[in-house]
Amino acid sequence: MDDPNLPAPTAPQSAATAFEQIKRVNQHGAEYWSARDLQVLLGYSQWRRFEDAITRAVTSCTQSGNDPAHHFAGAGKMVSLGSGSEREVPDFHLSRFACYLIAQNGDPRKPEIAFAQKYFAIQTRRQELSDAYRRDQERLELRQQTKEEFKALSGAAQAAGVQSQMFGIFHDAGYKGMYGGLGNEQIKSRKGIPKDDNLMDRMDTTELAANQFRMTQAREKLARQGIKGQQQAISTHTQVGKEVREAIKRIGGTLPENLPPGEHIKQVEKRLKGSTPKLELDGPDAKGLVGDEGANG
Numbered sequence: 387m388d389d390p391n392l393p394a395p396t397a398p399q400s401a402a403t404a405f406e407q408i409k410r411v412n413q414h415g416a417e418y419w420s421a422r423d424l425q426v427l428l429g430y431s432q433w434r435r436f437e438d439a440i441t442r443a444v445t446s447c448t449q450s451g452n453d454p455a456h457h458f459a460g461a462g463k464m465v466s467l468g469s470g471s472e473r474e475v476p477d478f479h480l481s482r483f484a485c486y487l488i489a490q491n492g493d494p495r496k497p498e499i500a501f502a503q504k505y506f507a508i509q510t511r512r513q514e515l516s517d518a519y520r521r522d523q524e525r526l527e528l529r530q531q532t533k534e535e536f537k538a539l540s541g542a543a544q545a546a547g548v549q550s551q552m553f554g555i556f557h558d559a560g561y562k563g564m565y566g567g568l569g570n571e572q573i574k575s576r577k578g579i580p581k582d583d584n585l586m587d588r589m590d591t592t593e594l595a596a597n598q599f600r601m602t603q604a605r606e607k608l609a610r611q612g613i614k615g616q617q618q619a620i621s622t623h624t625q626v627g628k629e630v631r632e633a634i635k636r637i638g639g640t641l642p643e644n645l646p647p648g649e650h651i652k653q654v655e656k657r658l659k660g661s662t663p664k665l666e667l668d669g670p671d672a673k674g675l676v677g678d679e680g681a682n683g
Contacts, residue, residue, distance in 0.1 A: 405505055412479065414677030419485050420461075421478035428489070429498035433475075440478060443487035450487075452667060456674035457484040481674035482506060483667060521591065522654045528594040529651050532586055535601045542605040546619040559620045561585075563627020564600055565643045577647045590648035592640075600630045 408423040421440060422433075430436040440458070447454045459479040480488070489502035540553055548556045558569040565573055570585055579588045586594065604626040607613070613622050634641060648654075 405502070412675060412677070414675070416481070416673065416675050416677035418459075418479045418481060418675055421480055422475070424480065424485060424488070427498060428492060428502055429496045437476075439488050439492050442491035443484060446487045446491060447484070452483070452672075456672075456676055457481040457487075459675050479675055481671075483671050483674060519658075522658050525591045525594065525648065526651065526654055526658060528591055528598065529586065529589075532589075532594050532598045532601070535598050535605070536586075539601045539605045542608045543619055543623075546608050546613050546615070548616050548619050552616055552620075556620050556623060560600055560604055560623040560627045563624040563629075564596070564631045565627075566631065566641065568643055573643060576643055579647050583650065587651040588647040588649075590645065593642055593645045593648075596630060596634065596642055600627055603630070 404427055405419075408427070409417050409419060412418055421436070425433060425436040428436070428439075430439070444454045444458055447457055457480065461477045461479050478484075485502070486506035489499055489506050492499040492502070494500070536557075539557075543553065543556050544550070554570075561573060562569050568576065571581070573579075574581060574583065574585055574588075577588070579585065586597065589597065604623045607622055607626060608619060611622075613619055631641065
């Protein structure tokens with residue numbers, strides 16, 4: 387049930403005023419924030435919606451490898467009913483880490499949330515994500531983006547007059563321009579990639595990013611110049627591929643045909659699904675609401 391006397395949410399002023407003024411210290415000497423106070427600063431007019439954000443934050447806390455009991459404590463808060471009487475409403479005592487997680491799980495459209503994310507970011511926290519995990523994550527995201535860009539480029543080619551049976555030749559033209567004359571099958575042969583594999587499923591991050599750029603630029607050029615006609619669209623894609631290749635040369639990058647193939651993207655996805663990144667907290671952040679007692683817990 388919502389707090390009847392909840393003030394209207396206002397934009398936060400600054401870290402030094404808005405959030406510091408509502409910070410409290412418990413019997414263990416640990417700093418904490420009242421969820422009811424935080425609700426106002428984060429721009430939530432309804433307790434029900436804010437409680438949903440707290441629930442998501444508790445889940446995130448568990449998934450990050452931390453004990454929610456050290457960061458979220460159920461409590462009650464007395465509020466005035468406006469007639470001189472008071473009643474108790476549900477509340478939570480929240481550690482700095484809990485506030486951070488609530489902000490991370492809040493509505494990103496709220497400027498108050500963006501402000502809180504910055505304020506409650508724990509400077510000493512350490513993401514225990516290995517370099518390999520980060521690379522996997524980046525590669526999977528890029529592969530998903532290139533998949534969407536491939537579809538968008540196909541749509542642009544169709545709009546330019548490329549017939550469906552010529553899509554393979556159209557896309558191969560981009561590869562040939564960028565890979566020094568090598569088409570899809572030739573690239574796979576050069577890199578020892580099985581014929582049945584999708585070429586982009588075996589591209590590592592650098593190669594994926596370069597191809598995403600090529601496809602984006604080809605799509606935009608087709609639209610910007612109003613290119614019409616099958617052969618002209620194919621030639622345009624070849625030229626864009628050549629220009630991307632020249633750009634790689636100018637900056638001293640490795641030419642795409644010389645980049646080694648990556649592990650199949652399905653293996654990367656499987657590995658990511660099977661691993662949960664841990665968030666290790668240091669010092670007071672790790673102790674949360676239990677303060678110094680956390681050192682003995």
